Amino acid sequence: MKVIETKLQGCLIIHPDVHGDNRGFFLETYQEERYAEYGIKYKFVQDNRSRSSFGVLRGLHFQKTRPQGKLVSITRGEVFDVAVDLRPESKTFGEYVGVVLSEENNTQLFVPPGFAHGFCVLSELADFSYKCTDYYSPSDEGGIIWNDPIINIEWPIKDPNLSEKDRLLPTFDDVKCNILGEKK
Numbered sequence: 001m002k003v004i005e006t007k008l009q010g011c012l013i014i015h016p017d018v019h020g021d022n023r024g025f026f027l028e029t030y031q032e033e034r035y036a037e038y039g040i041k042y043k044f045v046q047d048n049r050s051r052s053s054f055g056v057l058r059g060l061h062f063q064k065t066r067p068q069g070k071l072v073s074i075t076r077g078e079v080f081d082v083a084v085d086l087r088p089e090s091k092t093f094g095e096y097v098g099v100v101l102s103e104e105n106n107t108q109l110f111v112p113p114g115f116a117h118g119f120c121v122l123s124e125l126a127d128f129s130y131k132c133t134d135y136y137s138p139s140d141e142g143g144i145i146w147n148d149p150i151i152n153i154e155w156p157i158k159d160p161n162l163s164e165k166d167r168l169l170p171t172f173d174d175v176k177c178n179i180l181g182e183k184k
């Protein structure tokens with residue numbers, strides 16, 4: 001397994017070892033002891049999977065008081081996946097990393113608790129799988145609009161297909177005030 005640190009502390013790009021043979025391939029998508037060696041020492045309590053079609057963008061999502069760390073990967077298709085650092089004490093607060101995850105590259109991203117997360121779909125269909133370090137808590141959901149001008153993510157698609165909820169998300173500026181306890 002190859003693990004690459006990103007500029008956002010704790011946010012890791014993971015390339016699991018893929019064992020190919022004449023039947024196909026095998027890979028371990030999570031192994032507690034080995035992932036812990038790289039700082040992923042969380043207990044995962046929920047596994048999720050979503051399917052989306054080309055041009056769908058889900059995000060940018062976080063939970064306010066019960067932040068979820070997420071170990072994300074793709075079992076079908078290709079996405080551009082984004083993590084935004086929302087940890088108020090972080091030197092990289094407000095910065096993001098983006099990485100292509102696909103069924104070809106088998107890459108994973110570990111998004112620590114305290115980040116917003118989102119992805120857009122680059123293939124006809126994408127099956128997105130992730131493990132979470134805390135439970136889904138709908139009343140605790142927060143979000144930032146995908147095309148926020150301050151975060152300024154270079155999404156590889158234009159005019160994404162968004163849920164009604166995601167279309168109405170606030171800006172980073174609005175969310176930042178809440179996170180940092182500032183008055184606007």
Ligand SMILES: Cc1cn([C@H]2C[C@H](O)[C@@H](COP(=O)(O)OP(=O)(O)O[C@H]3O[C@@H](C)C(=O)[C@@H](O)[C@H]3O)O2)c(=O)[nH]c1=O
Pocket residue numbers: 048050058059060061062070117118119136163165
């Ligand atoms: C996230 C989630 C949703 N749901 C339900 C609520 C709703 O009826 C339906 C779809 O929910 P959403 O529109 O919020 O799904 P979605 O937009 O896919 O939300 C997800 O986006 C990505 C980017 C993330 O990082 C995830 O943590 C999560 O926020 O599924 C659950 O039952 N459990 C869950 O953990």
